[in-house]
Amino acid sequence: MAKPSGSPHEAVRKTDHVPFYRRLFARSSFAFAALDTERRIIDANDALLRAFGISSIEELPAFDACISPAHRAILPFATRQELTEQAPWEIRLQRPGGDEFWVLASFIEPPALPEDDLAPDMIVQFLDVDERKRNALELAERESRWNHALESAGQGVWDHDFARDQRFYSRQWCTIRGRQPHETYDSALDEWIGNVHPDDREHVLAAIARQESGETSFSVFCYRERHKHGHWVWIESRGAVVEYGPDGKPSRIAGTDTDITDRKEAEERLSQMSRRLELALDVSRVGVFEVNLRSNEVNWDDRMIEMYDLREKPDIGSWERSLHPDDRHLAEKKVADGLANNADFANAFRIIRGDGEIRHLRGRAAPYTDMTGVPRLIGANWDVTEDVQLQEELKHAKDLAEARNEALEVARARIEYTSLHDHLTGLPNRRYLDREIEEAARRAEQNGSRLAVLHIDLDRFKEINDTLGHDAGDRMLVHAASVLSELKSATDFVARIGGDEFVFLSAGPAGRNLASLAEAIVTAMRKPVTFNGHICRFGASVGIASQSGTAIDARQLLINADLALYRAKNRGRSRHEFFTSDFQAQIITNKQTADDILSSVEQGRFLPYYQPKFCARTLDIVGVETLARWNHPTRGILAPDTFLKIAEDLDCVATIDRIVLEKSLADFAEWRRLGVGIDQISVNVSSKRLHDPELGRSLRTLDIAPKSLSFELLESIFLDDCDHVVLENLAEIRNLGIEIEIDDFGTGHASIVSLMKLRPRRLKIDRQLVKPVSRSPAQRKLVGTIIEIGRSLDIEVIAEGVETPAHVAIMRDLGCDSLQGYALARPMPAEAIPDFVQQQEWRKVPGGIRDPQDSNRRATIS
Known part of the structure; x- marks a missing residue:
């Protein structure tokens, strides 16, 4: 492309030919400028000069300098050959005076024509759009300010253009509802109203209907709408009709929504506060x-x-x-x-x-x-x-109280003394003891001394009280209190804690002999006391617990002394016992055994073992005695001597009796079904069971054939001391066809009159009487007398403890009806009975000691 060699005006004067671009410049209403390769303006039309407010192009610098500094970076891109045919560029130009104006600029590379050897390198065409652009920017700025104002005020904008079927919702409108601006949202009324709280739908629909029908041009209403996360938000909606259709009805409605949840909650709190205040004022x-x-x-x-x-x-x-x-x-x-x-x-x-x-x-x-x-x-x-x-009355009362202050002080001291002392003996009471023992423990900890508790219970006090009356009992308590008071030192403390129980606190050096102190108490309590001419004798049992060190547990000392007292009374009374670590271990063992018993009762782990009874003349089996056994989960089969005492303390012996009875009846029914040939079972019944008012009712629920069951009662629990409950139960037992046997006869305190009153079916001679008969003629004579008594009263006699062939022969010769013992059979489980009966092994070795099941050798008779 040819380039001018001198100034542009000189180049034009060299030829009379008018270039094409000049003809274009002259005929166009747009502003044009011709640029050389260095982007200098070499020509321009009048429209461009007017736009820049100049008369000649000499007043303009290079084209780059005519562009606003903010837009000069655009020029290299706009003049690139591959971009010159794109849409016009919106840029700002700068006049020589410095003011700027907006234009739409197009950069054109002119075609190379033969006659245009002086054609420019680039032609720039632009249209002045400054006013329009500034108006648009101002409008955008206003809109931005308005949007920011609405956003900062928390108002969401909505616009419903019904004519164009367009709906607009601002970002804040979406935020109020927990939605993202880009989410699609079905804004149809039928769908949207489902998000409105059911209580608000009616008035919301009514407000929308009034506005859309043109009844009102502006509306404000509040309602609850479900948030995207599920909770309700209160919204205040303001809307106005901004356009009407040809029919005069609203064609466009716009407005704002504001989240007023906090305001509504505040109003509710204020309302509640007002109601509470009004209620408070009304109540007060x-x-x-x-x-x-x-x-x-x-x-x-x-x-x-x-x-x-x-x-x-x-x-x-x-x-x-x-x-x-x-x-x-x-x-x-x-x-x-x-x-x-x-x-x-x-x-x-x-x-x-x-x-x-x-x-x-x-x-x-x-x-x-x-x-x-x-x-x-x-x-x-x-x-x-x-x-x-009331204040006047109180003042009057106070004046009276002050006038009687001395009397009240005396009364207070008397009340304080009474509240802390036993009224009968004058000794401190349990309340005083609780306070004193804590203080004594604190002092012992500080001094490094020992604190000992002696728990004292009077023996035979109840007998004196019952036989001679309460006055005699009170006299014994006063005497016991004086004995303890005389034995205590200045640092000791004695209290009566209730009934015939006393506590002796000994606080001092560990060298004091507590055993001697306890023996002195027991000895002094044994001395007779005279009351109304009667010589009263009683004793005392003492439980002792002591502790020293820096952490004395006073409460635990009382508990330990009580446990030691329990042990002393169980070991014969009128003695003392110390609480020791071995004792504690025994308590733990007993506690574990008690827990095991209770769980075994629930699990049905108590079961019957059976020891056969034999006819003394024929050695035929005439029945079996049911003996309770405990199938311990870890220790195996245990006899009653391992659990009976603890079971009695737990008051569950009657329950065990019932379990064993029910299982033995089931075994008896199975033997009869198998034809084993056992006609009767006998079951031991405890005193607790016999005193149970519900015994008769529970027996009536069982299937008991007449004369198939016999109850064995200990001689010591029924004779000469039967209350009406026992008598009623005995009568009911007979009515049910259950026979009665007297167990361990000869070792208790039975009388012939008692036997005649009870009329048992059988007597069982205790093994202690049977054992010596083989070597003692006197013992044989005694046993023979018992047999004669039974025969004279028409009572069968059973000998238990038959352990040798000699026992079998002697008891048969003495006229005993039935025999029971190791010489003939040991106790065995139910499943061993059929084989034992069938094999008849006791006949093969007459009187011999045979054990039908080796696994049962460690079982003992009850």
Whole structure:
């Protein structure tokens, strides 16, 4: 492309030919400029000169400098050959004076024509759009400010253009509902109304219908809408009709939504607070008043009017007229001082009500200036007549109390003494002991000394009390208290804690012999005491526990001493026992055994073992005795001597009896089904079971064939001491066809009269009497006498403890009816009975000791 060699004007004058671009410049209303390779302006039309406000192009710098500095970076891209045919560039140009204006600029590379050897390198065409652009920017700025204002105010904008079927929702509108601006949202009324709270839908639909029908051009309503996360938000919606259609109905409605949840919650809290305040005022009967200090207008609530019993509307003088004459001056001065100091104040005065009654009131008021600048006084009155009267009564009582202070002090000391001492013996009581033992433990810890507790229980006290009366018992308690008081040192403490129980605290050096102290107590208590000519003898059992060190547990000492006392009484009474680590271990073992017994009762682990009974003449089996066994989960089969005592303490022996009875009846039924040939079973019945009022009812629920069951009763639990419950149970037992046997006969205290009264079916001679018969003629004679007594009373006699062939022969010769013992059979489980009966092994070795099941050798008879 040819380039001009001199100035542009010189180049034009060299030829009379007019280039094409000049003809273009002259005919166009657009502004044009021709640029050379260095982007200098070499030609321009009048439209360009007018746009820059100049008369010639010499006043313009290079084209780059004509562009606003902010847009010069665009030029290298706009003049690239591959981009020159794109849409015009929107840029700002800069006039020589420095002001800028907006244009739409196109950069054109002219075609190379033969006649245009002086054609420019680039042609720039632009259209002045400054006014339009500035208007658009101003409009955008205004819109931005408006949007920011709405966003900062938390208002979401919505626009429903029904004519164009367009709906717009702003970012804040979406945020209020927990939605993202880009989410699709079905804004159809039928779908949207489902998110509105059911209680609000009716009035929301009504408000929308009024606006869309043109009934109102502006509407405001509040409702609850479900948030995207599930909770409800309160929204205040404001909408206005902005366009109407040809039919005169709204065609476009726009408005804002505001989240007013916090405001609604605040209003609800305020409403609740107002309700609570009103309720509090109503319940407390506090009356509220307000006075306009400028107009003297008075406003009293209903409680005030009721309190003063006003018959007319209150005015500025109502209060003064109601004041008691003696209180008027001081009450009015309080009000005047409060108003003068512009400070709140309290008041107390009497009023004379409309009905003439005098009441005491309290009041509190405060002056303030309202929003309009009017000075006011607001306050409250409440009736304190009852309080004043009570205070006057209290003051009177106080005066009387002060006048009698000395007497009251004596009474207080007497009450204090009585509350801490036993009224009979004068010794400290349990309350005093609880306080003293804690203090004694603290002192022992500080001094490094020992604290010992001796728990003392009187023996045979109940017998004296029951036989000689309560006066005799009281005399014994007083004597016991004096004995303990004489034995205590200055550092010891003795208390009666109830009934015939005492506690002796010994605090001092560990060298003191507690055993000697306990023996001294036991010895002193054995000495006879005379009461009304009667010689009374009783004793004492003592449990001892002691501890020393820096952590003495006083409460545990009392418990340990009580456990030691329990042990002393169980070992024969009138003795002392120490609580030791071995004792503690035994307690733990007993506790574990007790737990195992209780769980085994629930699990049905108690079961019957059976020891056959034999006819003394034929050695035929005439029945079996049921013996309780415990199938311990870890220790195997255990006899009653390992669990009976603890079971008695747990009061569950009767339950075990019932379990064993039910299982033995089931075994008996199975033997009969198998044809084993056992016609009767006998079951031991405990005293607890025999004293159970429900025994008869429980037996009636069982399937017991007459004469198939016999109850063995210990001689020591029934003879000569049967109460009405036992007698009723014995009668019911006979009515059910259950026979009665007397177990361990000969070792108790039975009488012939008792036997005749009870009329048992059988007697079982105790093994202690049977064992010596093989070597003692006197013992054989005694046993023979018992057999003769049984025969004379028509009572069968069974010998238990038959352990040798000699026992079998002797007891048969003495006329015994049945035999039971190791010589013939040991106790065995139910499943061993059929084989034992079938094999008849006791006949093969007459009188020999045979064990049908080796696994049962460690089982013992009950």
